[in-house]
Amino acid sequence: xxxxxxxxxxxxxxxxxxxxxxxxxxxxxxxxxxxxxxxxxxxxxxxxxxxxxxxxxxxxxxxxxxxxxxxxxxxxxxxxxxxxxxxxxxxxxxxxxxxxxxxxxxxxxxxxxxxxxxxxxxxxxxxxxxxxx
Amino acid sequence: xxxxxxxxxxxxxxxxxxxxxxxxxxxxxxxxxxxxxxxxxxxxxxxxxxxxxxxxxxxxxxxxxxxxxxxxxxxxxxxxxxxxxxxxxxxxxxxxxxxxxxxxxxxxxxxxxxxxxxxxxxxxxxxxxxxxxxxxxxxxxxxxxxxxxxxxxxxxxxxxxxxxxxxxxxxxxxxxxxxxxxxxxxxxxxxxxxxxxxxxxxxxxxxxxxxxxxxxxxxxxxxxxxxxxxxxxxxxxxxxxxxxxxxxxxxxxxxxxxxxxxxxxxxxxxxxxxxxxxxxxxxxxxxxxxxxxxxxxxxxxxxxxxxxxxxxxxxxxxxxxxxxxxxxxxxxxxxxxxxxxxxxxxxxxxxxxxxxxxxxxxxxxxxxxxxxxxxxxxxxxxxxxxxxxxxxxxxxxxxxxxxxxxxxxxxxxxxxxxxxxxxxxxxxxxxxxxxxxxxxxxxxxxxxxxxxxxxxxxxxxxxxxxxxxxxxxxxxxxxxxxxxxxxxxxxxxxxxxxxxxxxxxxxxxxxxxxxxxxxxxxxxxxxxxxxxxxxxxxxxxxxxxxxxxxxxxxxxxxxxxxxxxxxxxxxxxxxxxxxxxxxxxxxxxxx
Numbered sequence: 275x276x277x278x279x280x281x282x283x284x285x286x287x288x289x290x291x292x293x294x295x296x297x298x299x300x301x302x303x304x305x306x307x308x309x310x311x312x313x314x315x316x317x318x319x320x321x322x323x324x325x326x327x328x329x330x331x332x333x334x335x336x337x338x339x340x341x342x343x344x345x346x347x348x349x350x351x352x353x354x355x356x357x358x359x360x361x362x363x364x365x366x367x368x369x370x371x372x373x374x375x376x377x378x379x380x381x382x383x384x385x386x387x388x389x390x391x392x393x394x395x396x397x398x399x400x401x402x403x404x405x406x407x
Numbered sequence: 408x409x410x411x412x413x414x415x416x417x418x419x420x421x422x423x424x425x426x427x428x429x430x431x432x433x434x435x436x437x438x439x440x441x442x443x444x445x446x447x448x449x450x451x452x453x454x455x456x457x458x459x460x461x462x463x464x465x466x467x468x469x470x471x472x473x474x475x476x477x478x479x480x481x482x483x484x485x486x487x488x489x490x491x492x493x494x495x496x497x498x499x500x501x502x503x504x505x506x507x508x509x510x511x512x513x514x515x516x517x518x519x520x521x522x523x524x525x526x527x528x529x530x531x532x533x534x535x536x537x538x539x540x541x542x543x544x545x546x547x548x549x550x551x552x553x554x555x556x557x558x559x560x561x562x563x564x565x566x567x568x569x570x571x572x573x574x575x576x577x578x579x580x581x582x583x584x585x586x587x588x589x590x591x592x593x594x595x596x597x598x599x600x601x602x603x604x605x606x607x608x609x610x611x612x613x614x615x616x617x618x619x620x621x622x623x624x625x626x627x628x629x630x631x632x633x634x635x636x637x638x639x640x641x642x643x644x645x646x647x648x649x650x651x652x653x654x655x656x657x658x659x660x661x662x663x664x665x666x667x668x669x670x671x672x673x674x675x676x677x678x679x680x681x682x683x684x685x686x687x688x689x690x691x692x693x694x695x696x697x698x699x700x701x702x703x704x705x706x707x708x709x710x711x712x713x714x715x716x717x718x719x720x721x722x723x724x725x726x727x728x729x730x731x732x733x734x735x736x737x738x739x740x741x742x743x744x745x746x747x748x749x750x751x752x753x754x755x756x757x758x759x760x761x762x763x764x765x766x767x768x769x770x771x772x773x774x775x776x777x778x779x780x781x782x783x784x785x786x787x788x789x790x791x792x793x794x795x796x797x798x799x800x801x802x803x804x805x806x807x808x809x810x811x812x813x814x815x816x817x818x819x820x821x822x823x824x825x826x827x828x829x830x831x832x833x834x835x836x837x838x839x840x841x842x843x844x845x846x847x848x849x850x851x852x853x854x855x856x857x858x859x860x861x862x863x864x865x866x867x868x869x870x871x872x873x874x875x876x877x878x879x880x881x882x883x884x885x886x887x888x889x890x891x892x893x894x895x896x897x898x899x900x901x902x903x904x905x906x907x908x909x910x911x912x913x914x915x916x917x918x919x920x921x922x923x924x925x926x927x928x929x930x931x932x933x934x935x936x937x938x939x940x941x942x943x944x945x946x947x948x949x950x951x952x953x954x955x956x957x958x959x960x961x962x963x964x965x966x967x968x969x970x971x972x973x974x975x976x977x978x979x980x981x982x983x984x985x986x987x988x989x990x991x992x993x994x995x996x997x998x
Contacts, residue, residue, distance in 0.1 A: 287693055287695040289698065289700050289701075290697045298627070298630075301620065303410065303617055305511060305614070306511070307617060313564040313565030316555075316558070317554060317555065317589055318588055319589060319590075379616075379617075395634065398702070
């Protein structure tokens with residue numbers, strides 16, 4: 275199994291092509307379906323912060339889900355079953371690194387599936403898809 | 408939501424009545440695409456002929472377009488307004504996150520009307536506009552602090568643009584800028600003063616929505632094709648590596664680098680303030696606009712000790728480009744990198760346009776050495792290279808402690824008309840120029856370009872291409888035709904709008920291809936025709952506001968200092984202006 279890794283956040287230029295790529299999976303242009311979030315670390319002069327699922331082996335987001343909508347994924351991280359999800363937002367609160375995004379259109383979380391599409395559009399090799407040991 | 412429906416939404420904000428509404432303007436976006444095409448029409452609807460640029464009847468229009476967020480380098484917002492610097496229809500472009508934020512907020516354009524009775528700022532988020540009290544932010548010394556506060560009190564980090572003015576805009580300096588994301592500027596022609604007159608300190612736009620593309624598989628293929636070009640093609644290499652600062656040595660080597668108020672085309676310390684040297688010594692970070700992989704924004708780190716307190720330092724991060732390097736280094740005879748960065752930092756804190764400010768300072772230096780003005784007016788004794796005096800002068804342009812500085816705040820044309828030295832007051836239709844002294848085509852382009860900008864037609868490249876090919880100059884008529892043709896095509900690029908740095912990628916055929924996934928059928932030929940139509944629309948507006956190319960002042964200095972094409976012949980330029988006038992008159996009659 276593979277997981278998405280932020281290799282070197284200092285090389286991030288904030289172009290947000292990774293965010294656009296993630297939403298594009300659903301045929302959408304925007305940031306609203308993105309499971310990755312790049313924002314400045316207190317102004318552009320301080321560089322950027324990248325929030326993305328780091329594939330916890332024992333993920334707090336899954337532990338707090340009251341409806342079992344989040345299943346632990348082999349190799350870490352979670353898989354969302356949207357039909358079970360009631361949009362309570364506990365998972366979002368449980369993730370201290372802010373890697374559970376929110377889709378306001380359907381009022382449910384956006385969860386990284388570690389597909390690595392964003393990696394293909396990172397022009398400065400900030401992201402990579404690595405084998406889980 | 409469908410891409411076209413969401414693009415067609417125009418948000419109107421009335422600052423006088425503190426209200427807002429949205430109108431679907433499919434009529435405008437289907438014919439004029441977006442960006443400058445649509446903004447020009449909105450200007451026609453909103454701004455009366457004799458509008459005061461600083462009155463409530465002026466508007467600030469921000470427009471994006473069909474390629475915003477959709478295609479690479481679709482990262483620019485086009486601002487249109489009546490300029491308080493020259494009193495004409497004007498435009499200024501900026502990137503940062505502004506374009507994607509407006510587009511993902513669900514709008515194709517925002518029209519700011521009226522003026523507030525007290526300082527305010529706007530938060531545009533989730534279909535609503537909030538009018539927030541801006542009294543606390545008003546008068547704050549640094550735009551950086553304003554940005555820091557707005558970041559903390561506004562929603563949507565990572566998905567927003569924070570467009571703000573500095574004290575220069577509040578004090579109505581006619582070349583005040585609007586800054587977005589600390590390092591990008593709606594710099595030219597005084598949009599900052601338009602904000603200031605409206606008592607509008609800032610606009611925060613949060614974009615959290617998305618839209619759909621009709622043909623997603625074609626979209627993915629085209630997207631990937633442009634991505635390859637954007638990250639690998641030689642057309643973009645210059646912007647990747649050294650950034651636009653690479654121009655300094657290139658222009659210096661052909662003696663086309665404006666130096667000491669355009670009195671020379673080469674600078675003996677060019678090597679000290681070159682893109683190469685800056686990269687080697689102070690370049691600390693590179694940053695990109697949202698939706699662009701290039702990262703052309705080059706940020707220098709400046710470490711300054713506090714003289715009174717040992718072991719205390721401040722670290723400032725300042726973005727540099729070719730234009731400020733010309734206007735605040737070579738054209739002021741500054742060969743000290745730190746000196747240049749400190750001066751640029753002061754300009755940024757105040758929210759001034761770097762180009763205009765540098766040209767105004769250069770004129771004042773010469774006027775002082777000629778005895779036209781004295782220390783009594785200047786409150787300092789400037790000389791070439793003396794960045795400390797220039798920093799004092801920058802503060803005074805904003806503080807305006809006397810009549811002289813109140814006039815300095817009106818631009819180089821006004822101050823020279825009042826105090827003298829018009830021969831070396833470098834401006835074109837009252838607009839201070841960018842940093843090239845390449846030859847006659849560039850000079851003509853500054854006079855006839857619709858915003859008197861180097862980027863209207865990129866004629867500095869035309870001069871250099873002629874030189875490289877060892878070709879003779881075209882006739883003045885041919886020169887005008889060439890400039891208009893290029894400027895017309897750029898109307899399409901700025902209606903999409905894409906960054907003009909991507910002009911090497913977005914050739915007519917590529918633009919046609921990029922429209923395919925949107926299921927909008929437009930041929931390359933139709934696009935070219937539309938570009939010409941937008942160009943003539945802009946000329947008609949400017950002429951109706953009183954523009955007359957036959958009456959333009961050509962600064963004597965630029966006709967005296969040799970270019971790589973030798974000394975430029977005034978008759979050649981005047982012939983070109985006559986021909987331009989003829990073309991506009993004919994085209995507007997045909998319309």
